[in-house]
Amino acid sequence: NAGVTQTPKFRVLKTGQSMTLLCAQDMNHEYMYWYRQDPGMGLRLIHYSVGEGTTAKGEVPDGYNVSRLKKQNFLLGLESAAPSQTSVYFCASSYSRTGVPSNQPQHFGDGTRLSIL
Amino acid sequence: GDSVTQMEGPVTLSEEAFLTINCTYTATGYPSLFWYVQYPGEGLQLLLKATKADDKGSNKGFEATYRKETTSFHLEKGSVQVSDSAVYFCPSGPADSWGKLQFGAGTQVVVTP
Numbered sequence: 196n197a198g199v200t201q202t203p204k205f206r207v208l209k210t211g212q213s214m215t216l217l218c219a220q221d222m223n224h225e226y227m228y229w230y231r232q233d234p235g236m237g238l239r240l241i242h243y244s245v246g247e248g249t250t251a252k253g254e255v256p257d258g259y260n261v262s263r264l265k266k267q268n269f270l271l272g273l274e275s276a277a278p279s280q281t282s283v284y285f286c287a288s289s290y291s292r293t294g295v296p297s298n299q300p301q302h303f304g305d306g307t308r309l310s311i312l
Numbered sequence: 313g314d315s316v317t318q319m320e321g322p323v324t325l326s327e328e329a330f331l332t333i334n335c336t337y338t339a340t341g342y343p344s345l346f347w348y349v350q351y352p353g354e355g356l357q358l359l360l361k362a363t364k365a366d367d368k369g370s371n372k373g374f375e376a377t378y379r380k381e382t383t384s385f386h387l388e389k390g391s392v393q394v395s396d397s398a399v400y401f402c403p404s405g406p407a408d409s410w411g412k413l414q415f416g417a418g419t420q421v422v423v424t425p
Contacts, residue, residue, distance in 0.1 A: 199355075226411045237401075238356075238415035245410050253412075285355050289411045296411040298344045298363050303355035 197221050201286050201304035208276045208311050216271040216307050218286030226290045227269040228253075228301065229261060231282040238285065244269055276311045283308050316345075316385075318402040321419040327394055333387040333419050335376075335402035345378055345385040348401040350418065356401060359387075397423045 199220045208214055218227065226245050230238040240253030242261040250261045258280060260272045269288075273280060287301040319334040337345065347359040347369070360369030362378035362385065369376050374389045387400060399420045403413035 228412070230415070235417055237417040240412065240414075243410065243412065251410075287356075298361075299411065300346055300348075300358040300361055301356075301411065301413065303357065305355045 199286055199288055199302050199304035201284075201307050203307060204305070205308045206310070208273075208309065210276060210278060210311060212276050213272070213274050214276065214309075215273075216284055216286075216309075218269045218271070218288075218304060219267055220269075220286075220288040220302070221267065222288060222302065223266070223291050224288035224302070225266075225292060226288060226296065227263065228287045228289075229259070229269065229271045230285045230287065231255065231280075232285060232306070233282050241271065241284075278311045281309060281311045316402055318416055319419055320417075321399075322422055323419060324422045324424065325392060327423055327425055328391045329423075331387075331389045331392045331396070331421065333400055333402070333421070335385045335387065337383050337385065345376075346403055346413070347374070347376055347385070347387050348403070348415075350399045350401065352398070356415075359400070392421075392423045394423050394425055397421060 202217045228243040229241040232238050239255045241259050244250045244263040247266045262270045284307045287303045289301045290296045290299050316337040344363045346361045348356040349359045350356045360371045362369045365380035367378045376385050376387045399418040401415050401418040
């Protein structure tokens with residue numbers, strides 16, 4: 196049972212470099228989410244997607260882009276990394292097309308620990 | 313608007329002690345309510361949920377009852393273990409039509425031998 200898989204698990208970047216974080220889910224979920232977790236601030240939603248080919252901004256979208264070309268994958272991109280983007284990034288998915296979306300929990304990956312020097 | 317208030321931590325207690333983490337909500341309807349747990353170095357995982365008033369969610373010895381009269385969803389465990397040391401989240405606000413939840417900082421629980 197893979198669930199939600201995030202790659203890579205760890206990464207160190209230099210300021211100004213770019214990279215893409217990959218999230219893959221095998222539960223046929225419609226909705227996917229990217230969060231960042233910083234000490235004392237909890238999880239904050241960066242972007243989310245409610246279906247293949249659709250994305251929307253969350254609470255802290257600046258400096259990030261996302262794409263959902265395939266239903267099972269949700270990519271988070273940093274075009275020009277900044278030290279303020281040092282964080283732990285979590286991907287989550289929810290809602291298979293049964294029942295009500297609000298009743299269904301989110302399933303999380305194990306996170307990507309990203310450091311920007 | 314709709315919101316959830318979660319007890320702040322950290323909470324430190326001894327093994328076999330009783331644990332309660334308070335979570336109260338305000339909502340115009342009866343949203344589904346969740347508790348998530350995050351063990352060190354891991355992602356969040358669903359601990360339990362309740363989808364309507366008077367529902368009781370339970371898992372791993374934890375329980376929470378969706379109480380309409382007190383608008384609460386407090387998490388309880390009768391006898392904690394060191395392995396229960398983690399951060400517990402009661403997401404803020406009901407899920408909207410896109411399943412979005414707002415997660416605060418959570419409540420850190422430290423259980424000592």
